[in-house]
Amino acid sequence: xxxxxxxxxxxxxxxxxxxxxxxxxxxxxxxxxxxxxxxxxxxxxxxxxxxxxxxxxxxxxxxxxxxxxxxxxxxxxxxxxxxxxxxxxxxxxxxxxxxxxxxxxxxxxxxxxxxxxxxxxxxxxxxxxxxxxxxxxxxxxxxxxxxxxxxxxxxxxxxxxxxxxxxxxxxxxxxxxxxxxxxxxxxxxxxxxxxxxxxxxxxxxxxxxxxxxxxxxxxxxxxxxxxxxxxxxxxxxxxxxxxxxxxxxxxxxxxxxxxxxxxxxxxxxxxxxxxxxxxxxxxxxxxxxxx
Amino acid sequence: xxxxxxxxxxxxxxxxxxxxxxxxxxxxxxxxxxxxxxxxxxxxxxxxxxxxxxxxxxxxxxxxxxxxxxxxxxxxxxxxxxxxx
Numbered sequence: 001x002x003x004x005x006x007x008x009x010x011x012x013x014x015x016x017x018x019x020x021x022x023x024x025x026x027x028x029x030x031x032x033x034x035x036x037x038x039x040x041x042x043x044x045x046x047x048x049x050x051x052x053x054x055x056x057x058x059x060x061x062x063x064x065x066x067x068x069x070x071x072x073x074x075x076x077x078x079x080x081x082x083x084x085x086x087x088x089x090x091x092x093x094x095x096x097x098x099x100x101x102x103x104x105x106x107x108x109x110x111x112x113x114x115x116x117x118x119x120x121x122x123x124x125x126x127x128x129x130x131x132x133x134x135x136x137x138x139x140x141x142x143x144x145x146x147x148x149x150x151x152x153x154x155x156x157x158x159x160x161x162x163x164x165x166x167x168x169x170x171x172x173x174x175x176x177x178x179x180x181x182x183x184x185x186x187x188x189x190x191x192x193x194x195x196x197x198x199x200x201x202x203x204x205x206x207x208x209x210x211x212x213x214x215x216x217x218x219x220x221x222x223x224x225x226x227x228x229x230x231x232x233x234x235x236x237x238x239x240x241x242x243x244x245x246x247x248x249x250x251x252x253x254x255x256x257x258x259x260x261x262x263x264x265x266x267x268x269x270x271x272x273x274x275x276x277x278x279x280x281x282x283x284x285x286x287x288x289x290x291x
Numbered sequence: 292x293x294x295x296x297x298x299x300x301x302x303x304x305x306x307x308x309x310x311x312x313x314x315x316x317x318x319x320x321x322x323x324x325x326x327x328x329x330x331x332x333x334x335x336x337x338x339x340x341x342x343x344x345x346x347x348x349x350x351x352x353x354x355x356x357x358x359x360x361x362x363x364x365x366x367x368x369x370x371x372x373x374x375x376x
Contacts, residue, residue: 041349183314
């Protein structure tokens with residue numbers, strides 16, 4: 001697929017339709033708002049993963065625990081050998097977030113549906129309101145790989161360093177501090193608007209085409225290199241709550257093959273509310289290495 | 292369309308706009324608009340995205356809203372939902 005570094009991390013809509021009934025394939029729809037998506041219709045055989053309930057600790061702000069991960073994967077009937085195909089609402093953001101968390105907890109074969117729910121519906125492929133009856137499993141996961149996740153102290157440590165790239169994938173209006181969160185998301189707002197000093201603004205949507213599938217590897221390389229992000233140095237991605245940045249984390253790690261990419265899921269809703277951390281609003285010229 | 296046309300929408304929603312900032316799902320905007328309708332009033336939703344049109348149709352069926360219009364105008368799906376009188 002388009003010379004990607006890890007093409008096996010993506011499946012096409014055609015491939016998925018041909019493999020819907022494979023015993024070893026489990027299709028998961030990961031939704032931010034199932035009542036606006038899965039519950040209205042979904043890919044036949046797909047199992048709902050509710051981002052708020054299943055991928056997050058519902059009490060403290062954190063991703064699901066190792067134990068919760070085992071419970072979720074058991075509930076959807078997966079084993080460590082299962083091929084998980086993820087797609088979901090909101091342009092695949094939350095599917096990408098699930099991809100990131102499932103990778104942290106070591107599931108071996110995870111694939112993202114290229115173009116996601118939107119492309120499936122655009123192409124008029126089969127849908128159903130029927131919820132599949134899944135036999136649960138006892139899923140055991142390996143130790144978590146926390147190197148894929150950045151916390152606030154990790155980001156503070158790299159401020160001002162030129163051997164790290166910070167990539168802010170939010171909209172230019174968010175980056176420039178004109179807004180911190182849309183009004184309907186009051187609990188995602190921040191005391192301060194702007195961006196983390198030194199970050200490059202490369203909005204997540206620049207990585208996809210009009211049909212929501214990913215741009216070619218060459219186009220993606222050029223997109224990020226134009227902002228000085230080449231993979232030669234470690235990269236930390238962030239947005240507002242870590243879901244759009246999971247999408248870009250996927251692009252950098254799996255499509256471009258950058259060796260060290262982590263996602264700062266605390267993102268702006270943590271940084272912009274923290275006391276004493278620096279905030280920038282000015283848009284700097286990108287630091288691009290000369291050819 | 293005359294001023295007394297009962298199928299004239301009191302609001303038109305462009306569901307294709309403003310997705311980049313991680314705002315509400317498109318259908319949530321339809322639900323909010325519908326909640327503000329009086330009996331017999333009509334809301335129009337427009338989108339070039341098939342997923343949005345699918346969601347409006349399925350939601351209308353599940354929610355008991357009357358889907359009184361569902362047509363294609365160029366690239367746009369134009370759907371009208373009416374709150375039952």
